[in-house]
Amino acid sequence: MADPTLLDAPTISHLRALEAESIHIFREVAAEFNNPVMLYSVGKDSSVLARLAIKAFHPGKPPFPFLHVDTTWKFQEMYAFRAKFAEEHGVNLQIHINQDGIQRGVNPFDSGSQVHTNVMKTQGLLQALNKYGYDAAFGGARREEEKSRAKERIYSFRDRFHQWDPKSQRPELWNLYNGKIWKGESIRAFPLSNWTELDIWQYIYLENIDVVPLYFAKERPVINMNGTLIMVDDDRIRKALPDAKIEQRVVRFRTLGCYPLSGAIESEASNVPEIIQEMMLTRMSERQNRLIDKDEEGSMEQKKREGYF
Amino acid sequence: MTTAPTAAAESEIDAARAQEEELIKTDILGFLKQNEEKELLRLCAVGSVDDGKSTLIGRLLHDSKGVYDDQLADATRTTDTGERAIDFARLTDGLRAEREQGITIDVAYRYFSTPARKFIIADTPGHVQYTRNMATGASTANVAIILIDARLGVLTQSRRHGYIADLLGIPHLLVAVNKMDLVDYSEARFAEIVAEFRAFTGQLGFTSVTFVPVSALLGINIVDPGAHRMAWYGGPTVLQFLEQVPIRRDVNLRDFRMPVQTVIRPNLDYRGFAGQVASGFISKGDAITVLPSGRTSRVKAIDTFEGELQRAYPPQAVVLRLEDEIDISRGDVIVKSDNQPRVSRHHTAHVVWMSDTPLDPGRSWLMKHGAGYGRVTIDAIEHRVDLETLQPVAGVSELKLNDIARVRFTSHKPLPTDPYRQNRAMGALIFIDPVNNNTVGAGMIAESDRDEGKAEQDGGTEVSAAERERRLGHAPGVLWLWGGADAARTALAFAAERRLFDGNTLAVVLDDGDPRYGGGLGVGLAQAAQRFVDAGLVVVVGAQVAPPAGLGAIDLPLSGLPVDDLDKATAAVVGAAVQAGMVRR
Numbered sequence: 001m002a003d004p005t006l007l008d009a010p011t012i013s014h015l016r017a018l019e020a021e022s023i024h025i026f027r028e029v030a031a032e033f034n035n036p037v038m039l040y041s042v043g044k045d046s047s048v049l050a051r052l053a054i055k056a057f058h059p060g061k062p063p064f065p066f067l068h069v070d071t072t073w074k075f076q077e078m079y080a081f082r083a084k085f086a087e088e089h090g091v092n093l094q095i096h097i098n099q100d101g102i103q104r105g106v107n108p109f110d111s112g113s114q115v116h117t118n119v120m121k122t123q124g125l126l127q128a129l130n131k132y133g134y135d136a137a138f139g140g141a142r143r144e145e146e147k148s149r150a151k152e153r154i155y156s157f158r159d160r161f162h163q164w165d166p167k168s169q170r171p172e173l174w175n176l177y178n179g180k181i182w183k184g185e186s187i188r189a190f191p192l193s194n195w196t197e198l199d200i201w202q203y204i205y206l207e208n209i210d211v212v213p214l215y216f217a218k219e220r221p222v223i224n225m226n227g228t229l230i231m232v233d234d235d236r237i238r239k240a241l242p243d244a245k246i247e248q249r250v251v252r253f254r255t256l257g258c259y260p261l262s263g264a265i266e267s268e269a270s271n272v273p274e275i276i277q278e279m280m281l282t283r284m285s286e287r288q289n290r291l292i293d294k295d296e297e298g299s300m301e302q303k304k305r306e307g308y309f
Numbered sequence: 310m311t312t313a314p315t316a317a318a319e320s321e322i323d324a325a326r327a328q329e330e331e332l333i334k335t336d337i338l339g340f341l342k343q344n345e346e347k348e349l350l351r352l353c354a355v356g357s358v359d360d361g362k363s364t365l366i367g368r369l370l371h372d373s374k375g376v377y378d379d380q381l382a383d384a385t386r387t388t389d390t391g392e393r394a395i396d397f398a399r400l401t402d403g404l405r406a407e408r409e410q411g412i413t414i415d416v417a418y419r420y421f422s423t424p425a426r427k428f429i430i431a432d433t434p435g436h437v438q439y440t441r442n443m444a445t446g447a448s449t450a451n452v453a454i455i456l457i458d459a460r461l462g463v464l465t466q467s468r469r470h471g472y473i474a475d476l477l478g479i480p481h482l483l484v485a486v487n488k489m490d491l492v493d494y495s496e497a498r499f500a501e502i503v504a505e506f507r508a509f510t511g512q513l514g515f516t517s518v519t520f521v522p523v524s525a526l527l528g529i530n531i532v533d534p535g536a537h538r539m540a541w542y543g544g545p546t547v548l549q550f551l552e553q554v555p556i557r558r559d560v561n562l563r564d565f566r567m568p569v570q571t572v573i574r575p576n577l578d579y580r581g582f583a584g585q586v587a588s589g590f591i592s593k594g595d596a597i598t599v600l601p602s603g604r605t606s607r608v609k610a611i612d613t614f615e616g617e618l619q620r621a622y623p624p625q626a627v628v629l630r631l632e633d634e635i636d637i638s639r640g641d642v643i644v645k646s647d648n649q650p651r652v653s654r655h656h657t658a659h660v661v662w663m664s665d666t667p668l669d670p671g672r673s674w675l676m677k678h679g680a681g682y683g684r685v686t687i688d689a690i691e692h693r694v695d696l697e698t699l700q701p702v703a704g705v706s707e708l709k710l711n712d713i714a715r716v717r718f719t720s721h722k723p724l725p726t727d728p729y730r731q732n733r734a735m736g737a738l739i740f741i742d743p744v745n746n747n748t749v750g751a752g753m754i755a756e757s758d759r760d761e762g763k764a765e766q767d768g769g770t771e772v773s774a775a776e777r778e779r780r781l782g783h784a785p786g787v788l789w790l791w792g793g794a795d796a797a798r799t800a801l802a803f804a805a806e807r808r809l810f811d812g813n814t815l816a817v818v819l820d821d822g823d824p825r826y827g828g829g830l831g832v833g834l835a836q837a838a839q840r841f842v843d844a845g846l847v848v849v850v851g852a853q854v855a856p857p858a859g860l861g862a863i864d865l866p867l868s869g870l871p872v873d874d875l876d877k878a879t880a881a882v883v884g885a886a887v888q889a890g891m892v893r894r
Contacts, residue, residue, distance in 0.1 A: 010622055011557065014349035014427040023626035024585045027570040028680070031639050031858050055614040056583075056626070060575035143418045150417040169415065170748040171441050171663050173448040175585075176677045176739045179859075180746035194429055196420045198344075205341060277337040 015203055019052065022191035024175060025154060026056035026138070029189045030063050032179040033136035036189075039125075040066040040093065042078045042085075043256045044211045045140035045192060048200050051209050052191060053138070054089065065092040067128055067137075071120035072097060073108055073258035075233050081212045096131070098124035108260040109240035116258070126162050129186065136179075136187045144196045154193050160184040197279065205272040215275065217252040217267045228263040254279075326373075329424040347422060350556060353431045353450035353479065355443055355470045360456045361487045365525035365547070366419060366432055367396075372532035373421050373548060416446045425552035440473065440696070440711040441663035444751055447477035448737070451556045454483045454547070459492045459522070463505045469696050471506070475513040476659055476713070476753065478733050480559040482510065482518045483550055489539065490524040496541040514730065516559065521547055560623055561732050565589030565645045566725075568679030568734075569637055573628055581612055581628035582637055584680065587734030588727075589645070591629070592620040596646040599637050600725040605646055606633040623734075636889075638861050640681025642725045642735075650725045650735055654773070655758040657691070658738070659729075660708065660716045664749035666742060668708040668716070674749065675741035676720070682859055684721040685740070691715040708750075715755065721843065722774060729753035777845030783814050784890035785842045786863065788849045788882055789856035793867025795821075801867070802851040804875055805882040809847060813893045814886070817841060820851035835860050847891045849882070863889060 012020075029036050038053060040046050053062040068082060086093040098106075101119040108116040129137060143150050153169050155177040170178050181187060192200070204211060221232040223244040232238065232246050237260060251264035252275075269278040332340040356362025419430040431446030433439075447453060453474035457467050474482060484506060492498045499522045510518045521530055522542055529535030532548045545553065566587045573581040591597070595608045611618040612628040621627045629643060637643070644650065662668050673686045692701035693714040701715070708714050729736025740750035778784055788805065790798050802818045809816035819837055835857045838848045856862035863885050871877040886892055 011346070011348055012622070012624065013345060014347050014422075015345060017349045017624060020585060020624045020626040024570070024624075027583050027626070031571040031680070034855065034857050057573060058614040058628075059579060059581075059612070060573045144420045150419065151415050166415070171445045171739075171751070172748070173445050173739055173751045174733065174737045175449075176737060178677060178739060178741055178746070178748045180675065180682070180741055182746065194418070194420070196422075196427075198422070199427075202341060202344060206345060273337045273341060276341065277333055280333045280340075 015199060015206065018195055018199060019055070019203070021175070021194065022052045023056040025177070025189060025191040026053055026062075028177055028179065029136050029138065029155075029187070030057070033187070035132070035134050036064040036136040036138065037094075037129075037132065037134040038062070038064055038066045038138040039140070040068045040082075041140065041256075042068065042074065042082050042212060043140070044200060044204060044215060045142070047085075047209050047211050048195075048203055049138065049140045049192060050085070050089065050091070051203075051207060062091065064138075065094050067094045067096060067132075067134075069121060069124045069128055070095050070097045071116070071124065071258050072102065073116075073120070073236075073260060075212070075214055075231070075256065075259045075262075077214050078212055078256060081210075085210070094128075094132075096124060096128035098127055107236070107240075108258055109237075113261050117261070120258075129162065134186065135181065136189055138189050138191060140192050141190050142192050142195050142197075142200075152190060152193065154190055155179060156188040156190065157181070158186045158188060162186065164188075198276065201272060201276050201279065205276070212256060214253045214256055217250050217270045217274075219248050219250050220264065221246050222249050222251060222264055223247075229266070230262075231259055231264055233259040325424045343424070344422075347425070347427050348556070349429065350426050350452065350551060350554075351429045351431065351450045352452040352454060352551065353433060353443070353446040353474070354454045354456075355433055355446075355474070356456040360458050361525040362454075362456050363432070365454070365456065365485060365487065365523070365531060366430060368525050368528050368531045369430070369548060370419060370421050372528060373423050416442050423548065423552055428551060440661060440713065441751075443470065443473050444477055444661045444663075447474055447479055448751070450474075450477075450479045451559065452481045452483055452551065452554060453479040454485055456485050456487050456525075457502060457506070459486050459488045459495075459498055459502065462502055463509070465697055467506065468509055468699060471510055471513065472694075472696075472699050473661075473713070475510075475515060476661075478514075478729060478753070480516040480556070481554050482515045483547065484518065484520045485525070485547060486520060486522045487525050489522045489529065490527055494522070494538045496539070499542075517554065519544070519550055519554075521545065521550065523547060561588040561734075562622070563589055564648055564650070564727060564732055564735075565591050565595075565643075566650065566679075566727070566732065566735050567591065567627075567629070567643045568681070569639055569641045569643060570680045571639055572637065579630075580634070581630045582643065583626070583628045584643070585626045586621050586623045587679070588623055588732050589648070590620055590622045591643075591645070593617075597629075597631070597643050598646045598649060599635065600642045600644060600649070601652045601723040602636070602641065603652075604635040604637075606631040606635055608632075639858070640679065640861075642679055644725070650727045650732075651757045651759055652723045652725045653757040653759065654720050654723050655688075655717070656720065656724070656726065657715065657717050657755045657757075658752040659755060660714050660740075660753075661751045662708040662710060662712045662714070662749070663751065664742065664747060665710050666749060668712075668714075668740075668750060669706060673721075673743070675743045675746075676738050676752070677741065678724055678726070678738040679735065682741075683724065684743075685718045686721070688717040688719055691717060716752075718752075724757070726754045726757045728756055774843075774845070781815055781845050782893040783847065785845045786847055786886070786889050786891050787838045787842060787856070787860055788847065788865055788886055788891075789838075789852060789860075789862035790850060790865045790867060790870075790882070791852045791855055793872060795853075797872050798851045798867055800875060801870070801872065801878050801882065802849045804879040805886075806849050808879055808883050809849070809886060809892065812883070814847050814891055815845070816847040816849055816891075818849045818851065821853055838862070847886060 098120050106116055106119045141149055153172045157170055222229040223246055229251055252267045253262055253264055269275045354362055354366055417432045421428050433443045433446035455470045486499055486502050503520045522539055523530040530546045534546050567584040569582045570584045573583050593608055598605050608629055609632045610630040611621050670687050670689050673684055676683055676685050690705050692703045693705040693712055695702050727735040736754040738752045739748050742749045790802055799820050802820050806816045806818045834852055838850055841848045856864055870881055
């Protein structure tokens with residue numbers, strides 16, 4: 001056989017390199033923490049994350065549960081997709097709702113997006129993490145998404161109160177992630193750190209991964225709220241905004257969250273290649289239609305400090 | 310050796326970009342096919358305040374269309390003269406704290422792609438107090454970009470950045486001589502800087518060093534050439550270099566190493582060892598050795614989600630199945646039997662210290678190497694590197710934050726290593742403070758002594774694990790009984806201890822509910838167990854919860870034992886101990 005040092009390594013495409021990195025992260029976390037959990041948000045990044053988790057432990061199953069922190073304001077199609085996903089993949093999917101928030105009547109219309117997100121999502125998440133004593137939680141955040149995320153570690157250390165301190169992050173070298181924590185502290189692990197939106201869609205296309213149909217263009221009833229198209233997903237929005245004019249428009253969603261907080265875009269893209277085509281040709285920032293980031297300058301950084309993903 | 314890519318015609322990049330855009334418009338499936346095959350290049354950009362690094366990165370992102378419109382709007386400012394101009398530096402600064410200080414304070418990652426490649430930029434600040442950040446960004450990079458201000462020439466910090474990039478093993482160095490517009494695009498000035506810096510990099514280990522004269526502010530030679538201004542320059546632009554520099558040959562394909570991350574065991578018929586190929590390659594049928602144990606077998610199959618592979622290369626994540634049932638656990642390294650690294654406890658390494666807590670001889674730290682944690686004790690600081698002169702300074706008693714030094718240390722367990730220069734994956738380790746768990750240092754192995762075994766025969770100063778095992782006649786380990794009723798668990802633990810002891814195994818019970826310890830060892834249980842294992846003992850733990858993954862304990866939930874019959878349950882526990890070699894044969 002020829003001297004292998006004379007052979008060039010076969011080209012590993014960027015997607016396969018990212019995939020291998022993500023699988024490595026999944027295996028590290030699963031092996032070195034007592035009680036990991038995977039945060040599942042039903043969105044496209046979660047679909048990719050789930051595929052990678054399944055690959056990492058094949059032919060076994062991911063040795064951790066999936067957790068959806070449900071604000072009760074997700075799109076109906078997300079709930080349907082969630083049920084189908086759990087059944088098809090046989091994963092242990094836990095659902096947590098902040099009952100305290102429900103009892104106090106928190107909702108995106110009366111409470112405002114900030115309070116709603118903080119109570120139902122951030123506090124809900126912290127409740128669930130405390131309740132089950134998870135010491136590591138996988139999330140689908142990507143560094144490319146937002147400026148404050150660009151400096152997030154792959155193993156992001158959180159103190160006993162789940163807080164992130166951007167000024168005292170652990171240095172992270174090579175792929176030697178430091179998983180040492182004391183009781184009560186935890187790590188958020190981000191296997192998709194180095195993926196871009198294009199990578200996510202390309203991977204969904206390449207691997208034929210199921211995503212919520214809301215990503216694809218279709219005629220849907222929407223209300224134009226100061227230039228943001230909000231979909232009429234159930235009666236609650238009609239009660240909250242009785243005078244709003246409902247129009248039928250061909251729209252789709254670039255990111256999915258609570259339906260009253262997720263702006264639709266007008267689009268004809270009805271399959272994955274068309275979405276990629278539109279994305280490449282339009283160039284708008286990924287989160288611009290998610291209203292929570294616009295509340296204040298640096299708002300994502302603030303949320304992250306408080307424990308939001 | 311220098312392997313600078315050749316210069317391209319002015320329109321080449323534009324043409325490629327236009328072609329890609331056309332492909333997106335007219336043949337999206339064709340674009341996806343092309344995009345799917347792009348290679349990934351990681352680069353590390355280093356610079357100091359005011360040398361234009363953020364501007365250069367902003368330019369790369371902007372001119373290669375890696376910036377979204379609303380981000381661009383955010384970064385557009387009205388200048389003093391009333392014009393609207395893009396503040397390129399603002400495209401890249403991230404956190405509130407640094408926006409307030411006006412400087413980058415930590416490593417930030419940026420992403421962009423061109424028709425040729427996808428890029429990850431680690432954007433790291435270069436002030437002297439932030440050596441640790443540069444080391445972090447440099448640790449995974451294929452290419453380092455250093456900026457030199459054409460007016461100021463080669464500064465101490467330029468050399469320091471070059472030195473650290475080389476120390477972290479980055480193969481390719483690109484030196485952007487910036488602000489050429491402020492020196493009248495002078496060829497002589499450029500040549501002067503090249504000559505001076507080359508004299509320095511000639512002493513280092515880079516595979517290639519390339520110089521590009523640029524103006525980041527005006528966008529000259531970043532993406533597009535500025536031929537009309539610098540007709541004398543025939544080399545590539547920064548982006549052309551990044552698109553063309555060959556990186557596949559930088560991968561070590563000679564030394565197969567795979568640290569085992571986890572054992573995959575979905576059923577009794579399947580036992581696979583999961584890991585990422587760190588270097589070299591492995592083929593079905595190859596003879597392998599597991600380190601540090603030295604057990605051998607052959608590769609029966611290389612499994613992935615997509616199916617079996619005949620051969621696996623870096624950085625593929627795979628699962629290896631072996632012909633023989635041998636004991637392998639997380640942290641072990643699988644290598645080819647005919648190409649083995651040194652397995653040693655005594656090492657010399659370059660260390661970048663990253664903590665306010667000093668490194669001094671005699672102190673012990675946790676460390677992570679490959680997929681395993683362990684402990685190390687610092688034996689001596691051979692010398693510190695003066696970051697002004699880059700000369701060694703001997704007689705140093707401790708290392709402070711951002712110091713770089715050559716250090717000798719002992720790992721408490723034998724460690725399979727390669728010199729970092731030969732193999733980044735097997736020569737790298739991080740030091741962890743056992744008190745607060747912070748990552749406090751980065752180590753790059755220079756060499757490891759060929760001392761294992763010898764030290765034991767000679768009766769070296771430190772008693773090794775192998776020596777203890779020979780003396781006691783059994784392997785150490787943890788039998789972790791957990792769950793069930795407290796009383797039943799405690800009774801079973803002491804029954805197992807008695808039977809093991811009677812069989813000449815030095816066993817000891819550590820029980821959560823043991824009254825001798827005032828009703829609970831709490832969080833210290835695993836640590837305490839580890840200490841006894843280090844001492845060669847068999848520990849029978851009684852706990853309410855499952856064992857932590859890192860401990861390598863034998864997992865014995867009471868729910869899986871015949872607890873109603875103490876004799877039977879004890880026999881089952883002892884049986885597990887016998888299987889793991891914890892009882893004399």
